[in-house]
Amino acid sequence: MSLALRCESLRLRIGEFELRSVSLELGSGGYLVLLGPSGCGKTTLLKTLCGIQRPDEGVVEVDGEEVTDLAPNVRNIGYVPQDATLFPHMKVRDNISFGLRYLHTDEQDRRDRFDRAVQLMRVSQFLDRSCEGLSGGEAKRVSLARSLVLSPSVILLDEPLGMLDPISREELVSALRDIRRETGTATVHVTHDREEAWALGRTCAVMNDGAIEQAGTLQQVFREPATEFVARFTGASNIIPVECERVNGELVGRSAFGILRMNGPECSDRAAIRPEWLQVSQGDGAISAILASVRDRGAFVELEVDAGSERLVAHVPPQQARGLTVGGNLLMRMEGRAFGLPSEEVADA
């Protein structure tokens, strides 16, 4: 598989903020979701990749060619900023065709590209409107179309689903899937929302404080988090100390919560448990716990339970939560495996 985008040891310092040796790889046709909290450097990384920012050190390659010192207009990377940034003095049509004249192709080809992008992003009904009246989702689609007409090797999306109502989000998610299916454009999708990662991504990288904490397939990152930050950021909010040992080739952890089956290659002294893996149950291996609070979250019910000396959070289906009373006893059981985290000294290093 050839690489559409690669960057290695990117360093950049802007005042207090700093990108600390960021390396990433994205195969052609790939879809990388870059997860991270606000202010962790996601947008700066995107700007560095597309050339708006120059890195202090490091290499950026597009389609195997180094572009580190090239201006954005010769890089063949599309960039869709968080607020769409449509040119306010142009109509939608002129926004979309903005870059076409800089492609050295004939009139027919330009028209075809324009039509394809318009059709793919379903923006044909407001081509002649001014940009000011567009809704957030419409503006994002126009902005996507504007980048797509140029057939970039990579397209960088900065929080494409941010600040949208649920219906616009659904529409845009399907538009992004269409782009992947129809054009095969390699995509970097920046977000802080892990739902988006599962909705769209194949691979995933978690960023924190200017550095990549972990990169890999979604399953790897979500089920085998490399650091405590990744575990917490991907939603495994229960982190408990365990005593780990190997029994019959399998890792088993003893905790205040009981005996856990552990994931991971090596023993470690802490384990992370996703809230949705804890269920109310009567069967074997169930552990007694005391219910501390119940909060209905619509699609699921959030329970806080005290098991041993640990307080754990569980997301259970509403029917399981029926008849539970705060302060009462209940039996809980873990579906799946807890995953071991590297010990704290390693994580802090």
Add this chain to the structure above:
Amino acid sequence: MTEANEIRAKSFWGKAAIAVLLGGHLCLYVVYALLGEFDPFEFFNVLLLISNFVIAAILYYGDRDVLIGGGIMFLIATHAFIGHRLAPDYLTSGAILMVNILVLYVGVKVNQHLPRTHWYAFVASYFALYGIFIVSLNNSEALFLLFLLGMAACARSLRLISYFWAFTLCFTFFQPYAWESLLLSFFLLTAVFFARGGVNKGLAKFFLATGLTVLFLVFLPITIAVMGEEILNIQPVIEDVRIRAAIGRTFLTATLATLILAAFVVPLTYAMSRLKFPGRTLLLSLMDLPVVIPQSVAGIALVTALGRNQFLGQLIESNLGIAFDNTLVGIVTAQVFVALPFIAKASYSAFEAIPVKYEQVAATLRAKPFESFRRVTLPLASRGIIIGAVLSWARAAGEFGAVVILAPSPETAPVEAYRRFVSVGATEAAPLAVVLVLFSLVMFFLLQASIRFLPRSAGGEA
């Protein structure tokens, strides 16, 4: 409901008031007749007495509003007493009585049905009118009555009262400029009364009113000049070849000066908005310098540098063949100097207001730097730039001080106006002044109108 409404003729005080007024009238009648002050069988006097009795009867039996009835009787009694002394004849006296009765009626109704402020405004207006027409304007009773009727007709609404007073003041104190001041004051009142808004409306309206008042005092001379001049006086000015040439010259030089400014100031201010360099802040303040320097001083400075006998002027003239004294080049140079700050400031703030994100995105869409400037930045800034250019043009066209010192002799319009004023005086120069004001206004409105078609600034886009 006010207390006055409760006092009815059937009450004790109502009866007492009627008795006192009627008795008073009767007593005066008898006393003056006995003293021989007037003829007791004079038609007008008898009529007053009879009408008073009739009103008393109506009040007593008909349960009417005692304020109106008693007031009317009081008026009749007073007029019977002093009427024939103040007014020149009985007819006038009768007319005053009738109007006063009407005003009394309106006043009572205002007092009963409208908020207090209306009542105060009404009473104050009555006495103010009295003061203006009877005391200050030589007893002009007829006008007083006419305006009083007008005021009574406006009493329902404070706005109408305000318009009424604007009208009255314009036609009494501002008599020579009545129509001009009336136009401006009606405009002001309409603006204030029909102003709509949310928070702090009262304060904002107050600011609007005071601000507009000062503004109109500034505009008044222009309005007077334009409205006061008859079209026939302007005719010869328009046909004067010298003046035509002067106006044409002004148009040409101001346009040239603005184009020159636009050609080098717009790129410069773009650079200043995008780059940080040593001396940037200093340069920004320096661009305002021509506003601070008195125009005559600017003219002297230019002559000192570029005059025929000065080093720089001589150098340019001998090498390039361009002279500045008394040439069009000189005029344009002076205009460029004084008009620079307007376009510079406006275009700098226009560029400054455009976020760099537009240029960054344009670059990712394959646009080279100049292309993104030409297609994105410049159109977004165009509104600010054109507004600045219009102001600069106006400044250049109106420049007098610097131009008259550096190049007094092919005359521009302001120089020509000054020449006329010096040689023939203000009255004779007035028609030319009017023509120039009209010319400036037309140009200004044309340019302002063209701005409407330019894109709005980019600041508002989310």
